[in-house]
Amino acid sequence: GESVGLHLPTLSVQEGDNSIINCAYSNSASDYFIWYKQESGKGPQFIIDIRSNMDKRQGQRVTVLLNKTVKHLSLQIAATQPGDSAVYFCPGDYKLSFGAGTTVTVRA
Amino acid sequence: DADVTQTPRNRITKTGKRIMLECSQTKGHDRMYWYRQDPGLGLRLIYYSFDVKDINKGEISDGYSVSRQAQAKFSLSLESAIPNQTALYFCATSDWGTAGVETQYFGPGTRLLVL
Numbered sequence: 001g002e003s004v005g006l007h008l009p010t011l012s013v014q015e016g017d018n019s020i021i022n023c024a025y026s027n028s029a030s031d032y033f034i035w036y037k038q039e040s041g042k043g044p045q046f047i048i049d050i051r052s053n054m055d056k057r058q059g060q061r062v063t064v065l066l067n068k069t070v071k072h073l074s075l076q077i078a079a080t081q082p083g084d085s086a087v088y089f090c091p092g093d094y095k096l097s098f099g100a101g102t103t104v105t106v107r108a
Numbered sequence: 109d110a111d112v113t114q115t116p117r118n119r120i121t122k123t124g125k126r127i128m129l130e131c132s133q134t135k136g137h138d139r140m141y142w143y144r145q146d147p148g149l150g151l152r153l154i155y156y157s158f159d160v161k162d163i164n165k166g167e168i169s170d171g172y173s174v175s176r177q178a179q180a181k182f183s184l185s186l187e188s189a190i191p192n193q194t195a196l197y198f199c200a201t202s203d204w205g206t207a208g209v210e211t212q213y214f215g216p217g218t219r220l221l222v223l
Binding site: 032036043049051100 | 167214
């Protein structure tokens with residue numbers, strides 16, 4: 001089967017610092033990976049995706065890195081803001097489970 | 109207006125009662141999903157439907173049933189609610205974008221308490 005996991009269940013970050021959220025996967029056949037963000041009281045929301053033939057993709061203040069050699073995915077948030085406080089998920093292709101995610105808390 | 113709506117947003121019921129949670133979407137997507145979210149367990153898939161005539165069990169379908177009344181509507185039923193079904197329930201749709209990535213769009217959630 002496939003598994004995705006986040007290395008740390010919680011992450012506390014000082015406002016203005018950069019955040020790095022990690023994810024490991026086991027399915028080498030995945031064509032792409034997606035990061036979702038869930039703010040308190042809301043459903044998860046798409047942030048960014050990366051296809052398996054890419055190593056890096058940048059969005060607005062976010063960068064996703066893919067290391068296929070070690071089956072590792074990371075989401076980097078630049079200049080973390082209070083609005084970045086949320087739970088972050090990296091589900092697998094088949095959406096069976098989003099896992100517990102990583103809860104990011106931004107300190108003022 | 110929201111693209112994926114869920115009703116009710118909050119519900120309190122008693123053990124043994126039958127309840128239905130409803131989901132509607134205006135995105136025109138064929139694929140729809142029901143998840144439950146519990147603290148520390150993340151989102152787990154209950155049922156999913158790839159079109160009106162297609163229904164599939166997810167990871168935790170026991171105690172639940174679904175109905176896909178139309179492309180836009182996907183309902184989740186608890187035939188006889190029990191306290192461990194207390195959770196936050198999310199409906200979602202998905203679509204394949206131009207880049208070949210299937211992205212999901214979630215509703216606001218229904219908070220269910222079974223006493």
